[in-house]
Structure formats: C-alpha cells, structure tokens
Amino acid sequence: MYDKEFLNSLSKKVKEWEEQLQAELKKFPERSERFGSRSGIEIRRVYTPLDLQNTDYLNDLGMPGEYPFTRGVQRTMYRGRFWTMRQYAGFGTAEETNKRFKYLLQQGQTGLSVAFDLPTQMGYDSDHPLAQGEVGRVGVAVDSLRDIEILFDSIPLKDVSTSMTINSTAAILLGMYAVTAQKQGANIGELRGTIQNDVLKEYIARGTYIFPPQPSMKIITDIFEFCSKNMPKWNTISISGYHIREAGANAVQELAFTFCDGIAYVDAAIKSGLDPNVFGKQLSFFFAAHNNFLEEIAKFRAARRIWARIMKERFKVTNPEALKLRFHTQTGGSTLTAQQPLNNIVRVALQALAAVLGGTQSLHTNSFDEALGLPTEESVQVALRTQQIIAYESGVADTVDPLAGSFVIETLTNEIENRVWEYIEKVDSLGGMVRAIETGYVQKEIHNSAYEQQLAVEKKEQIVVGVNAFQTDQEHQLKNILKVDPSVEERQVIALKKLRKERDNDAVRSALKNLKQAAKNGENIVPYVFDAVSVYATLGEITDTLRDVFGEYTESMIL
Amino acid sequence: MRIFRILIAKPGLDGHDRGAKVVAHALRDAGFEVIYTGLRQTPEQIVRTALQEDVDLIGLSILSGAHLQLSKKVIDLMKKEGIEHIPVFVGGIIPPDDVPQLLQMGVKRVFGPGTPLSKIVEEVKSILQEGVASTGGS
Numbered sequence: 001m002y003d004k005e006f007l008n009s010l011s012k013k014v015k016e017w018e019e020q021l022q023a024e025l026k027k028f029p030e031r032s033e034r035f036g037s038r039s040g041i042e043i044r045r046v047y048t049p050l051d052l053q054n055t056d057y058l059n060d061l062g063m064p065g066e067y068p069f070t071r072g073v074q075r076t077m078y079r080g081r082f083w084t085m086r087q088y089a090g091f092g093t094a095e096e097t098n099k100r101f102k103y104l105l106q107q108g109q110t111g112l113s114v115a116f117d118l119p120t121q122m123g124y125d126s127d128h129p130l131a132q133g134e135v136g137r138v139g140v141a142v143d144s145l146r147d148i149e150i151l152f153d154s155i156p157l158k159d160v161s162t163s164m165t166i167n168s169t170a171a172i173l174l175g176m177y178a179v180t181a182q183k184q185g186a187n188i189g190e191l192r193g194t195i196q197n198d199v200l201k202e203y204i205a206r207g208t209y210i211f212p213p214q215p216s217m218k219i220i221t222d223i224f225e226f227c228s229k230n231m232p233k234w235n236t237i238s239i240s241g242y243h244i245r246e247a248g249a250n251a252v253q254e255l256a257f258t259f260c261d262g263i264a265y266v267d268a269a270i271k272s273g274l275d276p277n278v279f280g281k282q283l284s285f286f287f288a289a290h291n292n293f294l295e296e297i298a299k300f301r302a303a304r305r306i307w308a309r310i311m312k313e314r315f316k317v318t319n320p321e322a323l324k325l326r327f328h329t330q331t332g333g334s335t336l337t338a339q340q341p342l343n344n345i346v347r348v349a350l351q352a353l354a355a356v357l358g359g360t361q362s363l364h365t366n367s368f369d370e371a372l373g374l375p376t377e378e379s380v381q382v383a384l385r386t387q388q389i390i391a392y393e394s395g396v397a398d399t400v401d402p403l404a405g406s407f408v409i410e411t412l413t414n415e416i417e418n419r420v421w422e423y424i425e426k427v428d429s430l431g432g433m434v435r436a437i438e439t440g441y442v443q444k445e446i447h448n449s450a451y452e453q454q455l456a457v458e459k460k461e462q463i464v465v466g467v468n469a470f471q472t473d474q475e476h477q478l479k480n481i482l483k484v485d486p487s488v489e490e491r492q493v494i495a496l497k498k499l500r501k502e503r504d505n506d507a508v509r510s511a512l513k514n515l516k517q518a519a520k521n522g523e524n525i526v527p528y529v530f531d532a533v534s535v536y537a538t539l540g541e542i543t544d545t546l547r548d549v550f551g552e553y554t555e556s557m558i559l
Numbered sequence: 560m561r562i563f564r565i566l567i568a569k570p571g572l573d574g575h576d577r578g579a580k581v582v583a584h585a586l587r588d589a590g591f592e593v594i595y596t597g598l599r600q601t602p603e604q605i606v607r608t609a610l611q612e613d614v615d616l617i618g619l620s621i622l623s624g625a626h627l628q629l630s631k632k633v634i635d636l637m638k639k640e641g642i643e644h645i646p647v648f649v650g651g652i653i654p655p656d657d658v659p660q661l662l663q664m665g666v667k668r669v670f671g672p673g674t675p676l677s678k679i680v681e682e683v684k685s686i687l688q689e690g691v692a693s694t695g696g697s
C-alpha cells in the first residue's frame with residue numbers, strides 16, 4: 001500500500017523511537033511483559049504502515065460489495081438499511097412465545113428468531129420419557145403443525161423474516177413453517193428466513209445430533225436441493241461458529257472450524273450434483289461476538305475474505321452472490337457473568353458494537369440475566385435497545401467499514417486469516433471435517449482451549465470484572481428471573497394426545513410409510529417430510545421413521 | 560492412600576458440555592480418577608454407572624433448566640439402589656432461588672456460573688472428607 005522509500009524512512013524512524021523508549025521503559029514498565037489475544041496473536045505496542053507492506057489494497061480489501069468483500073457484502077451497507085435486529089426468543093408453549101414475538105415486533109425488532117426446546121431439537125414428542133422436565137424449558141415446545149400455526153398466529157409470514165435454531169430436525173420445522181405460511185395465503189417461493197441446519201457443529205459443540213454424520217449430510221443436501229428449486233429466498237443453512245466459540249474455541253478456531261464445516265457441506269452438495277453458483281447464494285453463517293474488541297472486528301473482516309477465497313479458489317465459483325459471506329452474530333452467552341449481572345449490559349454493548357463494526361447482517365444481543373435463567377421482558381428490552389442505540393445514536397453506521405485502514409485492524413485481519421488457513425490445511429490433511437470430527441481431533445482442540453481459558457481466569461492472567469477482580473460482597477440480586485411454568489409440560493402433552501385422536505390417522509400412516517420408503521431409496525426426503533407434516537404427523541413420529549432407516553449417533557468420548 | 564473416583568454426568572437432553580468437561584479435567588489434574596458419562600444420560604444410566612464404577616462422588620451438570628426434576632430423579636433412584644450415601648453435587652445455570660430446594664433434596668453443593676475450578680476442587684475434597692468422617696474412615 002506504500003512506496004519503498006517511504007517505508008525505508010519509516011523503518012528508520014521506528015527503530016529510533018524504540019531505542020528512545022528503552023530508557024523510559026526502565027522507569028515506567030508496561031502493565032505486562034506480553035500482550036496477547038486469546039487466540040495467541042501477540043498484540044504489539046504500536047502498529048504502523050510497516051505492518052501492512054504486504055497488503056495489496058485491491059486484492060486484499062477491495063471496495064465494499066466487491067471481491068473479496070473484506071469491507072462488506074454490500075456497497076452501501078448500513079447507509080441503506082440497518083442490520084436485522086433479531087432477538088432469539090422462545091419458551092413454554094406456542095401461545096406464550098407468540099405473545100413474546102408480538103411484544104418484540106412492537107418494540108421495533110425487525111426479524112423473528114425462534115428458540116425450540118430440547119425435545120423438539122432432538123426429535124422427541126413432548127410425551128416421550130426423555131422429554132420429561134425439558135418441555136418448553138430452553139425454547140418453545142413444538143410437536144406438530146398445530147403448534148407452529150399457533151406460534152405464528154396473526155404474524156404474516158410473507159412479510160417477516162424468520163430464523164429458526166433447528167438442526168437435526170430442520171427439515172420437519174421447515175415443512176411446518178412453509179405449510180403454515182401457505183395456509184396463511186403466502187407463496188412459499190417468497191418466504192425469507194433461515195434454518196440453522198448445521199449438523200456438523202452439533203457433533204463438536206452443541207450436542208443435539210440424532211443421526212450419524214453421513215445420513216445427516218444427506219438430509220442437509222436434500223434441503224439445499226429442495227430450497228434452490230422451491231424456496232429461493234430462504235437461507236438453507238446457517239453454518240455456525242457461535243456454538244464452537246461458546247464451547248471454548250478461540251476466535252481463530254471459531255472461523256477455522258466453521259469454514260471446515262462449510263467446505264464439507266459444499267463438497268457434499270457438489271457431489272450430489274448441485275451447482276455451488278446456485279446453492280452458494282443460500283448459505284449463511286453465524287458467529288459469536290466476544291469481548292476482545294479489536295480481535296473480534298478483525299475476525300469478521302477476515303471471515304468474509306477467507307470464505308470468498310474458499311469459494312472462488314477451491315470451488316471455482318464465479319457468481320459474486322455465491323462468494324459473499326453473509327452472517328448473523330450473537331453476543332457471547334458464555335462471557336456473561338452471574339456476578340454483578342448489570343455489568344453484562346456493558347459487555348453486550350461492546351460485543352454488539354464489534355459486530356456492527358465488523359459488518360454483520362443480523363444481530364442478537366444477549367440479555368443481562370442470561371447467566372441466571374431465561375430473559376425477562378425487561379432484560380430483553382434493554383438488549384434490543386442496545387442495538388437501537390448503536391444504530392440510531394452512535395453514528396458508526398453512517399459510513400461503510402469505518403475501521404478499514406487502521407494499522408492494527410488490518411494487521412489482525414491478516415494474522416487471523418493466516419492462522420485460519422493453517423487450521424484448514426491441518427483438517428484437510430486429516431481427511432476433511434467429517435473425518436476430523438469422527439477421530440475427535442476438533443473436539444479435543446476446542447476442549448483444550450476451553451480449559452486453558454479457564455486456567456487463565458484462575459491465574460488472573462485474564463481478568464473478568466466482578467468474578468476474579470473487583471468483586472463485591474453484596475451481590476446485586478435480580479428480583480425478576482423468568483420461570484417457565486411447570487404446567488407447560490402437562491398442557492402440551494394433553495394437546496398432543498388430543499391431536500393424535502382428532503387427525504386423519506390413515507393419512508399419517510400412509511405419509512410416514514412413503515417417507516420411510518423414500519429414505520431407504522435415497523430419494524430427496526424433503527417433499528415427503530412436507531407431506532407428513534401437513535397431515536399433522538408429529539415431529540417424534542417423523543424422526544422415529546428416519547431413525548429406523550438412518551440409525552443413531554453415539555459420540556466417542558473425548559476428555 | 561486410595562484414589563477417589565468421581566462420576567461427572569450430563570443428565571437430560573442438554574448438549575452444553577463445556578463446563579462438565581472442564582470440571583472433569585480440573586478434578587483429574589487434582590489427582591482424582593474421573594469418569595465422564597458423555598451427553599444425554601438418563602438418571603437410570605447415571606445411577607447404573609455409579610454402581611458399576613463404584614464411585615465416591617457424583618457431579619451432575621445441567622444447563623437446561625431441568626435441574627430440579629433431573630436431580631430429584633437421580634437421588635430417588637440412588638435411594639432405591641441403596642447408594643444414597645454417595646454425595647452428589649450439581650453445577651450449571653442454576654437460579655439462586657432453586658439452590659435451597661436442591662440442598663433439601665440432599666445435594667451437597669451447588670456451583671453456579673463463574674465458580675473457580677480451585678473452589679470446586681477444594682469443595683470436592685471437603686465433601687469427601689465429610690463422607691470419610693461420617694462413616695468412620697475407610
């Protein structure tokens with residue numbers, strides 16, 4: 001970016017400056033001998049153009065909306081439209097969650113994001129023995145199309161964009177959503193939203209897998225194929241680094257393992273005959289925003305550049321729309337503390353600001369009480385207001401990629417990129433991500449990183465305000481913690497039993513039989529799932545049908 | 560001196576196992592023998608493992624909000640199997656209001672988010688001491 005002569009004179013100047021500094025350092029030593037980020041990148045005292053001598057502006061940054069998209073996926077970014085403010089919500093029954101959705105929309109939220117309870121994520125109906133105690137706890141309970149009809153009652157699905165955090169049972173929930181929208185009079189080709197549908201990260205970080213990796217990959221490519229034909233505006237996957245980060249990975253590992261997952265999906269889809277120029281447009285990503293402000297901003301910028309290069313160089317994609325990395329961000333749940341919970345408002349604000357400076361397309365801000373339980377209406381309102389203050393009051397959204405050209409931000413962006421490539425090569429050498437997961441390599445890397453981080457907190461190498469420094473004796477007690485009514489489970493089970501009686505059970509049996517046959521024959525199962533859903537087959541019945549064909553995965557123990 | 564055996568278990572459907580694994584690792588580094596069950600164990604499986612492995616202590620990790628039901632089930636089953644003398648501790652996202660109820664059930668300690676590993680190790684030692692004292696040593 002700079003000419004040789006200038007860099008030579010600058011280099012001399014920096015040397016001089018360093019020499020003069022030595023005497024000063026003896027008198028006034030720095031706070032620490034070494035400054036570094038959690039991903040092991042050393043943070044230097046000062047950055048200058050010398051650090052960017054190998055950066056080629058046009059090739060490495062380019063203009064916003066152009067390859068390699070380091071500066072953003074759109075030309076105008078937030079000058080055109082703010083990111084989607086999408087608060088993740090769901091608890092109890094569909095009725096209760098429907099009320100929370102309407103509350104959030106009324107407060108100015110611009111997209112819906114559904115949290116499902118664990119039985120729904122695992123393919124168990126609410127009356128399954130393993131569902132006991134879990135119904136409606138960490139998300140809304142969904143057993144059948146009826147629940148989804150109630151969940152989106154009086155919310156016009158043709159107008160909102162909905163993100164659903166659902167993986168192993170994604171095809172079923174997508175079916176329920178699409179059928180509900182049709183019943184409302186919408187054309188499914190117009191629907192906008194995202195299903196998470198990222199199963200690989202379930203094996204390494206989040207645990208809600210059902211089937212073994214190979215059939216899981218098959219279901220995912222079935223969804224790619226179905227949506228590229230029938231639901232072209234729908235994001236068919238949200239390849240998620242968020243959970244990898246929350247499980248203990250550092251920023252570099254978060255990107256690296258997410259992209260290794262992404263490569264595996266693209267590979268699988270190409271092998272099944274799909275064109276990455278087409279399905280590539282419907283891939284989306286999901287990252288975490290943690291506390292190290294500079295590193296996080298650089299991470300998001302590096303992420304766009306790396307994915308664009310993967311798609312172009314590795315998969316020979318030419319369609320610019322399929323080279324763009326679009327992503328949702330959530331502030332880091334695991335960074336929140338139960339101690340002095342109001343401090344979390346500040347953490348969330350900084351993390352959200354990093355996401356916006358990094359160019360996110362959509363953002364969820366955590367509520368300050370989440371280390372203690374599910375958020376209340378009050379705490380979720382503060383979280384949403386945090387986004388609105390950044391958007392409307394801070395001015396950071398008025399120019400595109402405001403921190404570009406900062407010596408430290410560009411240097412960190414480059415360093416993160418280099419380290420991510422090293423991991424991708426390592427996983428390639430192990431035979432790809434599915435293989436690397438099966439051997440436990442990825443899980444072990446993440447676990448070691450989690451343990452190292454905890455030890456750093458114990459040794460006070462890493463300060464957590466209110467936890468290992470600046471503690472107070474009198475802990476602020478939150479008066480309001482959301483409790484899920486224990487009668488939710490009972491009500492849900494009664495409704496489910498009633499449904500099983502009232503529906504056309506012959507139609508259900510026949511739909512499930514067809515689904516089973518299709519799964520056995522290796523056909524695309526999505527249309528069969530949609531058929532089963534529309535006659536009110538339950539989530540558990542559909543999953544059991546697939547379990548019979550595909551089997552279940554058990555993890556290999558890594559410690 | 561014999562080496563105490565500790566079972567770290569993840570009951571229920573919750574797949575967030577970072578805390579369970581980190582605590583297991585710390586206990587192992589502190590010199591205990593640690594058995595980790597892996598994800599999604601039913602209370603029956605946990606109690607069976609405790610019996611088969613002849614453990615001295617059970618730690619349950621629950622982040623899904625189902626801690627009251629799941630802890631109760633484990634403790635009830637332990638009584639049924641006659642192993643209620645094995646102490647149980649619970650860790651995870653546990654609202655402070657629920658702690659007294661867990662202790663009343665017979666849970667020895669509850670560790671919320673942010674508890675230092677050193678404190679967990681220390682408390683585990685003290686729980687085991689209590690056990691040794693009450694049975695007159697073994």
